Amino acid sequence: MPEFLGPFLEVLIGGLLAGILYSLVALGFVLIFKASGVFNFAQGAMVLFAALALVRSIEVLQSWGVNAGLAIVIGFLFSGALMVALAFAVERMVLRPLVNQEGIILFMATIGITFFIDGFGQQIFGSDAYQLDIGIPKESIFLLEGVFEGGILVNELDLWAGATAGLLVLGLALFFQKTRIGRALRAVADDHQAAQSVGIPLNHIWVIVWAVAGIVALVAGTIWGSKLGVQFSIAQIALKALPVLILGGFTSVPGAIIGGLIIGAGEKLAEVYIGLPYFDGGIENWFAYMLALVFLLIRPQGLFGERIIERI
Amino acid sequence: MVAMQAVPQAAAPLLAVNGIEVIYNHVILVLKGVSLTVPEGGVVAVLGANGAGKTTTLKAISRLLKAERGEVTKGSVEYRGERIEAASPSDLVRRGLIQVMEGRHCFGHLTIEENLLTGAYTRRDGQGQVAADLDKVYAYFPRLKERRRAQAGYTSGGEQQMCAIGRALMSNPRMILLDEPSMGLAPQLVEEIFEIVHRLNREAGVSFLVAEQNTNMALRYASFGYILENGRIVMDGPADSLRENSDVKEFYLGLGEGGRQSFRDVKHYRRRKRWLA
Numbered sequence: 001m002p003e004f005l006g007p008f009l010e011v012l013i014g015g016l017l018a019g020i021l022y023s024l025v026a027l028g029f030v031l032i033f034k035a036s037g038v039f040n041f042a043q044g045a046m047v048l049f050a051a052l053a054l055v056r057s058i059e060v061l062q063s064w065g066v067n068a069g070l071a072i073v074i075g076f077l078f079s080g081a082l083m084v085a086l087a088f089a090v091e092r093m094v095l096r097p098l099v100n101q102e103g104i105i106l107f108m109a110t111i112g113i114t115f116f117i118d119g120f121g122q123q124i125f126g127s128d129a130y131q132l133d134i135g136i137p138k139e140s141i142f143l144l145e146g147v148f149e150g151g152i153l154v155n156e157l158d159l160w161a162g163a164t165a166g167l168l169v170l171g172l173a174l175f176f177q178k179t180r181i182g183r184a185l186r187a188v189a190d191d192h193q194a195a196q197s198v199g200i201p202l203n204h205i206w207v208i209v210w211a212v213a214g215i216v217a218l219v220a221g222t223i224w225g226s227k228l229g230v231q232f233s234i235a236q237i238a239l240k241a242l243p244v245l246i247l248g249g250f251t252s253v254p255g256a257i258i259g260g261l262i263i264g265a266g267e268k269l270a271e272v273y274i275g276l277p278y279f280d281g282g283i284e285n286w287f288a289y290m291l292a293l294v295f296l297l298i299r300p301q302g303l304f305g306e307r308i309i310e311r312i
Numbered sequence: 313m314v315a316m317q318a319v320p321q322a323a324a325p326l327l328a329v330n331g332i333e334v335i336y337n338h339v340i341l342v343l344k345g346v347s348l349t350v351p352e353g354g355v356v357a358v359l360g361a362n363g364a365g366k367t368t369t370l371k372a373i374s375r376l377l378k379a380e381r382g383e384v385t386k387g388s389v390e391y392r393g394e395r396i397e398a399a400s401p402s403d404l405v406r407r408g409l410i411q412v413m414e415g416r417h418c419f420g421h422l423t424i425e426e427n428l429l430t431g432a433y434t435r436r437d438g439q440g441q442v443a444a445d446l447d448k449v450y451a452y453f454p455r456l457k458e459r460r461r462a463q464a465g466y467t468s469g470g471e472q473q474m475c476a477i478g479r480a481l482m483s484n485p486r487m488i489l490l491d492e493p494s495m496g497l498a499p500q501l502v503e504e505i506f507e508i509v510h511r512l513n514r515e516a517g518v519s520f521l522v523a524e525q526n527t528n529m530a531l532r533y534a535s536f537g538y539i540l541e542n543g544r545i546v547m548d549g550p551a552d553s554l555r556e557n558s559d560v561k562e563f564y565l566g567l568g569e570g571g572r573q574s575f576r577d578v579k580h581y582r583r584r585k586r587w588l589a
Contacts, residue, residue, distance in 0.1 A: 100379060180433065187419045187430045194417035197376055198479055199405025199434035 006148035011272050012265055017158035019264015020165045021227070024220035025241040026248065026256035027169070028213040033250050034189040035209040036095070038106045042113040044238025046083070046214060049117045051221030051230045052125040053079035055132045072134050076218075083214025086117075091207045099202075118235060129231035136160050136226050161223045168219055169257055172212075176253070181208060189251070243292035249302025258303065263288045324393045325349040326487055326519050327373065327409075332387035334365075334372050334543075336380070342368045344543040345387065348521075350487065355513050355520045357530040357551070359564060360540035366523035367414055369540070370489045373521070374411035375401045391487075406434040408486035414495060414523075416472040418479070420465030424456050427464050427475050431482030442482070449478040452508055470501040477508070487519040488512075494526040502526065506533045527564040531555050539564070 025047055032040040057078045061071035094109050137160075142151030176182040188195040188205045196202060224234050240263065248259025267287045275283035295302070327350040334343040343365050350356045358366050371377040372384050375396070389396050391409055404410070410431075419427050428449055432442045450457040453474045459467055464475055473493055480488050490509065494502040510533055512518045524530035531537055531551045539547040539560065547560070554560050561567040 100381060180429075183422070183426055183430055184433055186422055186426075190419040190421050191417050193376065193379060194413060194419065195430070196379060196401050197374065197411050197413050197417070198431050199402040199410065199483060200430065201400065201402040 006152065007272075008269075009148070010152045010154075011268050013152060013154055014158070015265035015268030016261050017154070017162055017264070018268065019261040020158075020162050020257075021220065021224055021260070022240050022244045022263055023257045023260025024165055024168070024216060024223065025238045026244040026260055027172070027253065028216045028220070029241055029245055030248075030250065030253055030256045031172075031209050031213045031216065035185050036106075036188070036206055037103060037192075038095075038110060039103070039250075040113075040213070041107065041110040042117055043213065043217065043241065044235045045114040045117040045121070046086070046217040047221040047224065047238050048230075048232065048235040049086070049121040049221075050079050050083055050214065050218035051132065051225040051234060052121050052130075053082050054218065054222060055130040055225060055230045056125040058132075058134075059130070068135075079218055080215060083218055084211045087207050087210030087214050090210050091203060095206050096203060114235075118232075122232070127232065129229045130225075132222070132225035132230050134222065134226060138226070157223075157227055161227075164219060164223065165257070168216065169253065172216075172253060175212075185209060240288055243288040245302070246292040247295050247302060249304045252302065252304035255302055255304030263291065266291055326352045326354070326392060327521065328390040329369070329373065330388045330390070332369075332372055332389060333385050334368050334377065334382055335385050336382045338383075342382070342543050343372065346540070346543070346545055347387075348538050348545065348548070350519055350521050353513070353517055353519055354536065355509065355522065355534045357534035357537040358521065358523045358540060359525070359527050359530060359537055361525065364540040365543040366540055367491055368543075370411055370491050370521065370523055374409065374489055375399055375404060376411060376413075402434055405483050405485075408484070409489070410480045410483050410485045410487075411489040412476045412480045412491060412493070414491040416469070416476045416495075418464035418467075418472045418475045420463065422464055423461050424464055424467065424471070424475055425460040428456070428478050428482050431479035432484075434483060445482055445484065449481050452481070452512070453478050469496050470498070470504070473497060473501075473505055474508075477505070481512070481516075481518075485518060487521070490520055490522045492523055492525065494524060494529060502529055506530075509533060527560070 025043060028043040028046065029040060032038055032043070054075050058071045058075035061074055062068065066074070090113060094113060095106075098106055098109055137156045139156050140153055141156055143154055144152050176186060184195065184200045185205060185208065187198075187200060188202065192202060195205075221230070221234065224237070228234065241260075244256060244259040244263050246259075247262055248255030248257070267284045270287045271281060271284040275281045275287075329346060329348045331345045331347050332343055333341065333345055335341050346365065346369055348356070348358070348369075358369060360366050368377070368382065371380070371382065373389055373391075373396075377384070384397050391404070391407070396404060396409075399407075401411075419430065422430070425446075428446060429442070432445070435442060450460075455471055456474055456478055459471055464472060467475065477488070477490070477493070493505050493509070497505070506529055509520055509522070513520060520534075522530055522534060531554055534551045537548065537551050537554045538545050539554070547554070547557070549557070555565070
């Protein structure tokens with residue numbers, strides 16, 4: 001085995017696993033964009049909001065003497081319900097009054113939602129950094145010790161995150177492809193007027209996608225919160241989902257996942273092999289955006305974005 | 313219940329539009345008092361040139377108008393004796409009134425079969441019934457069965473029109489508002505589509521309100537016709553008498569007293585007549 005391969009794989013795997021977290025946020029964007037054509041700037045804030053609700057409700061329950069396991073289950077149910085309630089509120093108070101407005105107006109509205117959720121969430125749940133522990137092991141483990149000297153260092157939490165993301169994507173894919181509602185969601189994504197003409201009520205569909213995006217945000221928030229602690233910066237990191245979307249395509253669920261992996265691995269590898277030797281490090285923070293820019297020039301619909309079917 | 317039975321069902325038309333006025337964006341007056349009726353089991357044609365208000369009339373009935381910032385500001389629309397100006401499109405589909413939009417509007421990234429199944433979205437009578445109806449649609453449109461796994465976006469214009477009609481059929485409708493089915497199709501296909509409309513009407517008892525520019529074809533298959541110009545009904549009557557009417561022949565069928573006329577003459581005559589009127 002060549003000597004450089006061990007460290008390389010370690011960086012690569014670390015990057016891929018970090019990328020999964022970007023994927024999870026990007027996934028929420030894609031769901032809403034597909035079904036309503038709205039670029040939901042608030043997805044990052046929703047991740048923070050869900051994570052705050054989860055960590056704080058578990059804390060409160062435990063302070064009432066509920067045992068840890070039960071508190072986590074109830075905490076999840078509570079925050080899930082809260083995200084669904086948020087979906088109803090957004091549909092009722094924002095999407096419905098703005099129906100048929102330009103995309104840019106809806107985009108601006110979601111920026112408004114972002115500030116509201118940020119402020120409101122911290123108002124009721126507090127603005128400190130909270131430790132989230134739902135029993136996912138966080139030990140670092142060594143893989144392939146027989147093959148490489150010293151093995152490859154991997155955080156167990158990241159492996160859990162990968163498995164969760166995989167399951168989530170599988171579940172969503174089945175939901176979209178096999179169920180009546182999923183089919184309706186794809187129909188709305190294709191042509192919302194035609195969807196309306198066959199009797200699919202757009203309002204219900206919006207509530208459903210925002211609720212699903214809320215649940216995805218809860219999953220992302222849980223994993224991120226476990227890794228970094230629940231704090232305001234989570235909403236900021238969520239912006240990394242933007243280059244992921246540009247890379248993977250705004251309309252593709254697999255694109256969001258693979259885009260996230262590429263960005264995650266790319267920025268870690270760039271940091272180690274380009275940043276540290278030549279620039280004193282720190283390129284990790286902007287590498288993803290540069291990659292996205294290059295992609296915009298070459299392939300603006302992204303790797304997996306839906307091709308516009310045009311018959312001549 | 314008693315009061316409802318007191319209404320003579322046979323006398324009430326399936327659809328009655330009474331003097332509706334439609335305004336887009338609060339300022340643009342598109343329909344200036346349109347009235348028409350469709351009897352149960354009838355095929356009625358709405359004819360007229362581009363921009364006459366045919367599509368707006370259909371959308372006012374199906375309530376798709378609301379999504380385009382259009383509003384019915386005067387008049388009423390009654391379906392099976394009930395006012396429907398405040399209903400939602402999905403509510404109307406559930407009650408058996410569905411529109412097939414102009415330009416087909418299939419879901420391009422869904423397969424033909426998935427397209428058809430979206431038509432059954434509002435139904436609550438179980439998978440078995442829906443599957444049976446899918447077979448029925450395939451029986452009417454064998455071409456769709458062959459192409460069931462193809463993405464609708466990659467199928468031909470005729471197949472897409474069949475898909476759009478088949479999709480509407482999946483909702484188990486009593487009445488279909490069919491907007492410009494002939495658009496962009498070869499004459500032979502247009503005939504095929506109208507033949508199927510005819511069969512659906514006779515065999516499945518579906519009533520149709522068809523908006524068409526292809527006056528000749530529409531009047532061959534409809535029993536009654538209305539002619540729209542500038543948002544007003546300017547003429548109506550049984551299809552046979554409309555076909556024999558000299559003005560209709562002149563303006564819409566391109567036939568003059570002495571047989572076929574040059575297009576230029578028709579236009580000229582028509583323009584002058586408008587000014588005089």
